[in-house]
Amino acid sequence: MSTTPTHTTLRRALPGRFLLPGDAGWDAARQAWNLAADQQPVAVAVPTTPKEVAAVVTAARERGLRITAQTTGHAAAALADLHDTVLLKTADLNGVHIDPQARQARIGAGTLWIEVAEPAAEHGLAALAGSSPDVGVAGYTLGGGLSWLARKHGLACNRLLAAEAVTADGDLIRADPGHEPDLFWALRGGGGSFAVVTALEFELLPIPRIYAGGLFWPWERAGEVLHAWNTWQATAPEEITSSARILHLPEPAAPLPGRSVVNIDAAVLGDQRFGEQVLAPLRGLAPGLDTFAMVAPAALSRLHLDPEQPVPVISDHRLFGELPPAGIDALVQTAGPGSGSRLVTVELRQLGAALARPTPGSGALTSIDATFALIAGGIADRPETGAAVAEDLERLTGAMRPWDTGRRYLNFAEGPAEASTLFPPETYLRLRRVKAQVDPGDVIRSHHPIPPTP
Numbered sequence: 001m002s003t004t005p006t007h008t009t010l011r012r013a014l015p016g017r018f019l020l021p022g023d024a025g026w027d028a029a030r031q032a033w034n035l036a037a038d039q040q041p042v043a044v045a046v047p048t049t050p051k052e053v054a055a056v057v058t059a060a061r062e063r064g065l066r067i068t069a070q071t072t073g074h075a076a077a078a079l080a081d082l083h084d085t086v087l088l089k090t091a092d093l094n095g096v097h098i099d100p101q102a103r104q105a106r107i108g109a110g111t112l113w114i115e116v117a118e119p120a121a122e123h124g125l126a127a128l129a130g131s132s133p134d135v136g137v138a139g140y141t142l143g144g145g146l147s148w149l150a151r152k153h154g155l156a157c158n159r160l161l162a163a164e165a166v167t168a169d170g171d172l173i174r175a176d177p178g179h180e181p182d183l184f185w186a187l188r189g190g191g192g193s194f195a196v197v198t199a200l201e202f203e204l205l206p207i208p209r210i211y212a213g214g215l216f217w218p219w220e221r222a223g224e225v226l227h228a229w230n231t232w233q234a235t236a237p238e239e240i241t242s243s244a245r246i247l248h249l250p251e252p253a254a255p256l257p258g259r260s261v262v263n264i265d266a267a268v269l270g271d272q273r274f275g276e277q278v279l280a281p282l283r284g285l286a287p288g289l290d291t292f293a294m295v296a297p298a299a300l301s302r303l304h305l306d307p308e309q310p311v312p313v314i315s316d317h318r319l320f321g322e323l324p325p326a327g328i329d330a331l332v333q334t335a336g337p338g339s340g341s342r343l344v345t346v347e348l349r350q351l352g353a354a355l356a357r358p359t360p361g362s363g364a365l366t367s368i369d370a371t372f373a374l375i376a377g378g379i380a381d382r383p384e385t386g387a388a389v390a391e392d393l394e395r396l397t398g399a400m401r402p403w404d405t406g407r408r409y410l411n412f413a414e415g416p417a418e419a420s421t422l423f424p425p426e427t428y429l430r431l432r433r434v435k436a437q438v439d440p441g442d443v444i445r446s447h448h449p450i451p452p453t454p
């Protein structure tokens, strides 16, 4: 692509921190964690300070361009066409400060979860981190944040104490309960449509050790194990958050001989005795591998065996209320042994308890009105494999349609989603009004954009 006057003036706005098509390193700069996303923005900016972020936002806006912030690109497949958009990568806005006395963390917007979980654990503290060590704290928190402690402690976004950000006007602001309260509300679960976040401050919890691990069986037992888990989870205490899935891993990483397992992961807040008591019915199913132990909370970042390097992936999700035995049967028939499914993972994550209770004073995402999240995906390293995964996702979500609540969870919506399905109607309207206040020109765009009210 040839360099246009717009490109030249963008480059002048922040010398050395803008990459343009044709520059050396352009392909690496535009690359997302999800290698299946082919991002083609106008330019990529990599600012190192909030002032530089403001310069990028102002330069883009003045040239009629839009801005999208990206920490890692885990959710990049959901971003629409970027032909009029500057991709602002936050990777160099780093810095993690843990205050053990106040039990708080302050992080730069480019921080990954493992970079918080490990130093926090050194002080006996835990964050409401997600299952993957290399998901960005900012994207995860702005979208809600379902952690291994979620059924006891709710969504991560509601532990946010303050956000520093650059608005569409290029102003550096701090949003907290006493400043910019509407923006602070929207940032807690409403996603990345409202401002470019440069730093976050949030609560940490005093949890020095936790009982956590995984149980694994050969996948031929998928039906039996998933039915037992479904019955067990219905009366499990809120101190436990668990997930059950059918998983196919490449040979070196596979936990049992053969690539295919049915697996239950869980974290139990409490001591070993309590954990053993709670898990006894599942252990009664004689798993082939049992990794449960008392661990530091940082170990939760690797409990789920999520990939730690970029991969090409296509995924989809659904939220369910109760799942009767017929729901488990439908899932196993579509994704279990003999189904021919090419999905690498088909997971049911346990929700409910604190997650289902609206929290007074919370942000836009106060709770999730569902009992399970279904998350499924596969590797899309070639057009044919991508098509096969998409076909199997369609088959799975079609079979599970009778139990689909129709609502979606922003963080698990890794493809395009209708934003009105991510929130209750009154919340969605309020988010649109906040967007109209802070960014009426719709300069800042998220992977799930909230349009301003006219």
Ligand SMILES: Cc1cc2nc3c(=O)[nH]c(=O)nc-3n(C[C@H](O)[C@H](O)[C@H](O)COP(=O)(O)OP(=O)(O)OC[C@H]3O[C@@H](n4cnc5c(N)ncnc54)[C@H](O)[C@@H]3O)c2cc1C
Pocket: 068, 069, 070, 071, 072, 073, 074, 075, 076, 079, 090, 109, 129, 130, 131, 132, 134, 135, 136, 137, 138, 139, 140, 142, 143, 144, 145, 146, 147, 191, 192, 193, 195, 196, 197, 198, 306, 307, 411, 412, 414, 445, 446, 447, 448
């Ligand atoms: C392997 C894996 C495991 C996961 N596990 C969990 C889990 O356990 N719980 C859970 O809740 N989610 C989970 N997720 C989903 C994850 O939380 C979302 O994909 C999230 O959006 C990723 O954030 P990111 O910053 O890494 O991604 P990005 O793609 O970089 O960002 C996603 C979006 O967040 C917004 N954003 C990011 N940074 C900023 C910023 N500085 N300012 C303004 N907006 C910003 C933008 O709108 C951006 O499009 C998982 C995803 C994967 C791939």
